[in-house]
Amino acid sequence: MTPPFQIDPAAVAACSATTKAQILSDLANCFASAYHVDAAQVLAGLVEREELGSTGFGRGIAIPHARLAGTDRAIGAILRLKTPVPFDAADQLPVELVVGLLSPCHSGADHLHALAAISRLLRDDAMRERLLSAPDNQAVYALLIGGNDRDAA
Incomplete structure (x- = not known):
C-alpha cells in the first residue's frame, strides 16, 4: 500500500493533547517541523x-485537512494520541488516531481523491488496529509506506 500523499518519517508522532484545539495545534506543528511550512x-x-x-x-x-498555499503536492502527518480525545465525531467516539492532509490550493479533485484513499485505508479494521497498536512511530511509518507489516506491528 502506498499512501495517497507524501509522508516524511518526521511527520509521524505521538501526541499527548487532551483537547481538539490542542490536537489541531500539535498537528500544525508536526507539519511545520516535518515539511518546513508555516505552523x-x-x-x-x-x-x-x-x-x-x-x-x-x-x-x-x-482526518483534519486543508489546502495550503505554497505546497506543490499533498503531504500528510499522523498523530497517535496517548489517550482518546473527544473530537465531535459523527459517532461521538473520541479519537485515538489523527491523519492530517494538506494539499495545494488548486489541487481540486486530487485533494478529494487523497481524502477518499485515506478513508478507505482507515475503514480497514485490520490496518487501523495495526496503526493503533504499532510499537513506535517508525512502525506506523513502515505500515503507511507498505513496509513489512509483520515487523511493524
Missing part, C-alpha cells in the same frame, strides 16, 4: 475547515 498558516487552514464540520471520521479516527 500558523496550517493551523488557520485546519481550524477553518473544522468550523465547516468536524473531520472526526468515526471509529476513533479524525
Whole structure:
C-alpha cells in the first residue's frame, strides 16, 4: 500500500493533547517541523475547515485537512494520541488516531481523491488496529509506506 500523499518519517508522532484545539495545534506543528511550512498558516487552514464540520471520521479516527498555499503536492502527518480525545465525531467516539492532509490550493479533485484513499485505508479494521497498536512511530511509518507489516506491528 502506498499512501495517497507524501509522508516524511518526521511527520509521524505521538501526541499527548487532551483537547481538539490542542490536537489541531500539535498537528500544525508536526507539519511545520516535518515539511518546513508555516505552523500558523496550517493551523488557520485546519481550524477553518473544522468550523465547516468536524473531520472526526468515526471509529476513533479524525482526518483534519486543508489546502495550503505554497505546497506543490499533498503531504500528510499522523498523530497517535496517548489517550482518546473527544473530537465531535459523527459517532461521538473520541479519537485515538489523527491523519492530517494538506494539499495545494488548486489541487481540486486530487485533494478529494487523497481524502477518499485515506478513508478507505482507515475503514480497514485490520490496518487501523495495526496503526493503533504499532510499537513506535517508525512502525506506523513502515505500515503507511507498505513496509513489512509483520515487523511493524
